[in-house]
Amino acid sequence: MKFTTTFLHLLLIFATDAVYGSHNYATVATNGQPFPWAERRLPDNIFPVHYNLLIHPNLTTLKFTGSVKIEVDVTHNTNTVILHSKHLQIVKASIEDEMDDSSLGVALQVLEYPPHEQIALLSANTLLAGKKYFVYLSYAANLSEGFHGFYKSTYPSKGGETRILASTHFEPTSARMAFPCFDEPAFKANYSITIRRGAEHIALSNMPKVKTVHLGDGLYEDHFDISVRMSTYLVAFIVCDFKSVSKMTSTGVKISVYAVPDKWNQTHYALEAAVKLLEFYEKYFNIYYPLPKQDLVAIPDFQLGAMENWGLTTYRETSLLFDPQTSSVSDKLWVTLVIGHELAHQWFGNLVTMEWWNDIWLNEGFARYMEIVSVEATYPELQADDYLLGTCFAAIGRDSMNSSRPITTAAESPTEINEMFDTVSYEKGACILHMLRSYLSKDVFQSGIVRYLRKYSYRNAKNEDLWNSMANTCSDEDFTSGEFCYSSNQAFKNRYKYGGEHLDLKTMMNTWTLQKGIPLVIVDQQDNIVRIRQERFLRGIFPTDPVWPSLQEGYLWHIPLTYITSNSRNIQRHLLETKSGVIDLRGNVSWIKFNTDMNGYYIVHYEGDGWDKIIKLLKENHTLLSHKDRTHLIHNAFQLVSAGKLSLDRALDLLLYLRFETHNVPLLQGLGYLETIFRMIEKAGNPDVAQNLKNYILKYFQDVIDKQTWSDEGSISDRRLRSEVLNLACDFDHPMSVKKANELFKEWVRSNGTLSLPTDVIMMVYSVGAKSAEGWDFLLEKYKISLSGAEQSKILSALINTKDVDKLLRLLHMGMKEDTIRMQDLPSAIYSVAINPVGHSLAWNFVKKYWNELVEKFELGSNSIRTIIIGTTSHFSSKEDLNEVKMFFESIKEHSSQLRATQMCLENIEKNIRWLERNLETLKTWLLKNIMGF
């Protein structure tokens, strides 16, 4: 089970020059000799079985040395060993056979080929198929300066001096920066890791420590237990001086949470959550967590949210630490979801791994989905389920653009592989799994997963393996163990009127994973007859455009439709596998709502008077529909406006029912669209329309705003609503809210920042306070000394809320120079500056100026670079903006023209231009009419 079909396919393409051991003279090593391998992927003539790895970092010199002894199996005779290595200075290489034949143990020549991050060891003696060998390499390197490989991180101690630690981040292709290895996910092996350190530090790795050897001269050597079989990208080690808290799970797994010593008391919530979530997953997957321990470590410098290294998960501080004084309820939800995500990976990803990065969604889509399922089960009060809607809306936002990609997409170079970690893999992956789960039922879905995980444990899998496991939920094991189990036919018969005997899950799911985009289902209801048809949903491109037919051609989804009607609120089902179909409802029906609770991944348009009926229904009695259905209708209406299928005034009319809405999710969804429109119009230079829209929002939501208290009381949904609504009110200069925030800010300053503010409103209090010069300076000083990441991120947002351009620029430079603001926080700072009406061109100019530095730090294709590109351009809406952005991308073409983010960004600006052209007048008129209504 080593290679994917795509790899075989690749080998065939290159068959002429990729014969084992043959020389390809197109690839030249650094010393001018021919490099014996021309592919990006390693040959399949040698497999690693076990790595013996010794690492000796020096946190004073910021260098490390290492040696690795890799036990390998040879499957084809060869004279070369090709493996990955990046920025490592190889000191010595040798190969021994099982008999420890010294003739092989002599130093070997090592060739390097940096473009593919590979080295080749040339052996005079042929390595024979079927035999076992030991490849030995010793090397030296510098600790990495960025966020990948074995990298340096720092934090200030209480006494003010800078403390240094070293930590790893390997996914997807950076293990090769810490040790020479077969750095592809299908090369699984066991690892025995040894770390040397000074007395003032501890070392952590995937497995528990089994012994410490004192080497003298203040040097210690920690030996870690041999690991289970795993992929290189999951290996991890840390040398630091952190403190921890620990607790046993009911099944005897030791959970520990580590942080810098001064933040030790913010680790307790994570510990409780990790214990609960791990226990949940052991039950849900019906497979014990295979390691004796799980450490969760908050790293001061961390590019992403967190990383699932097996047994040693690493986190950004704000993703793990919870400070009751300053962390809000959203911060708590975030921490819980991130832990739920990384622990889900211990099974999905670590135990069973995708064969290649083209299927990274098998890891990430699952973890994204399971985080919601697990938190919903363990912390129901956090209402994680509501978060699923936002997840799917994010997926749709991306997937309704032509520049989207299929979930499974070829990716070969490190940049392409990096780009796979995006909304399509994560959010769309999660949403189609949710659709599959409601299609199969929760029980069938779960038993399918268990079956898949059991079957592929310690191995690799691809899409098809998952579908086969899901469709055939009865295994021999189930029968012999006497457990109840569905046959696939039973499972589906109850739920779908399906004609065929055998349901082909693979064919159905391939329409969601191998084809990009999202379907639009167009509904035409005349009494009891409902005609439905599907097309590809696209925003910003209309049927009148010449490209339309070509963008539609060949697209067809197998859509598991659900609906409720005025007659029956029981969910009805219909599988649409063709372009169009007809449903006979039997009996008279006044309205119909498709995609119940948004359990499916498709947009719905109601033709004829369909939307009128829905608008009327919501006005008359919105509680006839669930809050998810209401949110879904709001979402669909505004999506259809962007697609030119519904006029803006109809979508705005639909929002009129929000006066009576009491649920936070639809309320915030509706408010969110109005705010987004406002932000775009404000920047597009239409001050009158913007002002009218702002007045409208403040008037229309007056009751909701006035109802909010400046406290932390109420349910989670009350609290989320409070944060969002008051934030908008303050931003829009709502007098009462600004007054209240100012009062609280003054009190807080008077207490020299020791007064404990309600966590839900800290953000607005700081933001309003930051508007004055003294307030801003006071906050910046607090930022420097705060020990709470949650508080720091609230302060930074407040600082960025200033209307003083010089201050904004100062903040960006502080991030760039890593003075006070950490580099890790720069991408989101740039993003926030771009949202600020006085900051959007500033942010864009900054990105242009420092493009090379940004790319060097964050790596091309990374999520951070994507955030920066999309964030600084997402509000552009004029032809001049478009040309300007195009010209810049043109100028950096050599290393960015392949980036998906640049295509996405251009398409997005074009969409904005067209949106304004089509809707600005309508908005103007609608506002005039409706403001009069007050």
Ligand SMILES: *[C@@H]1O[C@H](CO)[C@@H](O)[C@H](O)[C@H]1NC(C)=O
């Ligand atoms: C480490 O950094 C130094 C100074 O920047 C450089 O000269 C040296 O080549 C680097 N070592 C390796 C192994 O890259």
Ligand SMILES: *[C@@H]1O[C@H](CO)[C@@H](O)[C@H](O)[C@H]1NC(C)=O
């Ligand atoms: C790091 O290097 C310094 C200077 O060479 C040396 O004194 C110290 O012992 C080294 N520490 C470790 C842990 O190797």
Ligand SMILES: *[C@@H]1O[C@H](CO)[C@@H](O)[C@H](O)[C@H]1NC(C)=O
């Ligand atoms: C390697 O890992 C597998 C599980 O993945 C385990 O069964 C095996 O015992 C390990 N090998 C050694 C030598 O410990």
Ligand SMILES: *[C@@H]1O[C@H](CO)[C@@H](O)[C@H](O)[C@H]1NC(C)=O
């Ligand atoms: C946590 O510790 C810091 C300093 O060690 C202290 O200032 C703070 O009050 C503590 N917080 C809690 C909640 O105990």
Ligand SMILES: *[C@@H]1O[C@H](CO)[C@@H](O)[C@H](O)[C@H]1NC(C)=O
């Ligand atoms: C609205 O619908 C709910 C739920 O079906 C029902 O209980 C309520 O009586 C209805 N209210 C009105 C005014 O029709």
Ligand SMILES: *[C@@H]1O[C@H](CO)[C@@H](O)[C@H](O)[C@H]1NC(C)=O
């Ligand atoms: C206010 O707090 C800061 C640190 O938080 C401290 O350095 C300063 O001395 C305090 N000022 C007063 C007047 O207490």
